[in-house]
Amino acid sequence: MLDQIIDARSASLGNGFHVRRILPYRLRRMLGPFIFMDHGGPVTFTPEQIPAMDVLPHPHIGLSTVSYLFDGQVTHRDSLGVRQVIRPGEVNWMTAGRGIAHSERFEDPATLAGGSLEMIQTWVALPEAYEESAPSFDNYQPDELPIFTDKGIWLRLIAGQAFGLQNEVKTHSPLFYAHVVLQAGTRFGLPLGYPERGAYVAKGSVEVNGTPYGVGQLLVFTPGIDPVIVARETSTLMLLGGEPLGERYIWWNFVSSRPERIEQAKADWQAGRIELPPNDNKEFVPLPDDKSRPAGASPPPQAFS
Known part of the structure; x- marks a missing residue:
């Protein structure tokens, strides 16, 4: 009845914030089309910690990100010019397609005053026919x-x-x-x-x-x-x-059915060919060192993105 039990591993986002990382897992990369799953929180921040929690602009290809909050508030900005405050119970579905960049910042006064945060972040891989589709963002109210x-x-x-x-x-x-x-x-x-x-x-x-x-x-x-x-x-x-989609390669924030497309995305981000959010373009996350590791086994993807 149970094929597998996956125990979440602690993963650091590099800013003192640890999450439970569920997917991908070394014995199971995907569940249906879901290729990534993080559970962040519940955690309460001090006002001094908040600036370090911001996720700076960073890129995606070949997937949809799904942000779902239990508690707290996050402000999303992307290269389409969208600014969306993400609140508990909403569905925020961003399809990267051929390429998008976005940021997530903690600007809610309640959070700045020491409020709490708890959210689930999943990535849904795209069928091959949609991997190079135009990027989009949709917010759905409860x-x-x-x-x-x-x-x-x-x-x-x-x-x-x-x-x-x-x-x-x-x-x-x-x-x-x-x-x-x-x-x-x-x-x-x-x-x-x-x-x-x-x-x-x-x-x-x-x-x-x-x-x-x-x-x-x-x-x-x-x-x-x-x-x-x-x-x-x-x-x-x-x-x-x-429904499973077949093999997918994942490296950092990039997902694709083709390893060469991952390499192209790396080059595009380094060269500035993936636009930054127009309302958040003063800083960004640089491409990590890949140390020549294959696309399917490289550094863990950026969480909450």
Whole structure:
């Protein structure tokens, strides 16, 4: 019933902020089209720490970033000229396509006064037909996202189709992504019809076949099996998966089906051919040293991006 259990690893963003990194994992690079997953927080910053938390402008190709907050606030700016304040419960879906740069800064007065932050960042790889598409950014408000409730269950569909629900979030391949809160003792399952499915425990703890699992664990389930997840306490799960896309290369913030496209993206960023956000172009993240490592095994990608 369980194909794999992935324990999140601590990853530093280089500014004193550590996150739980779930994907990619050395024994599993992707889950459906999802190729990256970080869980940041919950953490409370002092006002003195905030400036170091900003994620400076940096590039992406070949993927969509999906930012989903439980708590806090982040300001997104990108090379399309978009400025979007990201708040809890919204879906912020940026498709990089052939190339985009963006920043994420902590400018909320509440955060500056010592507020807290908790968010999930995922990357969704693009089908080959969309890898060189025009970049775009869409913000979806909570009232645009369907919610299902039942005894002991609260569920918000973030993207895709699941449990008879769907929304207008623009995706490029069959997938599902949902935020679920279960009360203690509640039994719950996963959507059928997808070959790759998982449940990430963001808060609390659950059982599957009598075995307990807790915060920071991604449960990857066997295709075609209808598992039963039992909440041992009030628990928050992120359900995700979908149709696999085939092999993808990942290096830093770049994803592609072709290793040579990764090399081109490196050169484009170094040469300034990927534009910076027009309203945040005074500084940027330089290309990391690659030390001649292959595209599939190079430094970990930039988180919260």
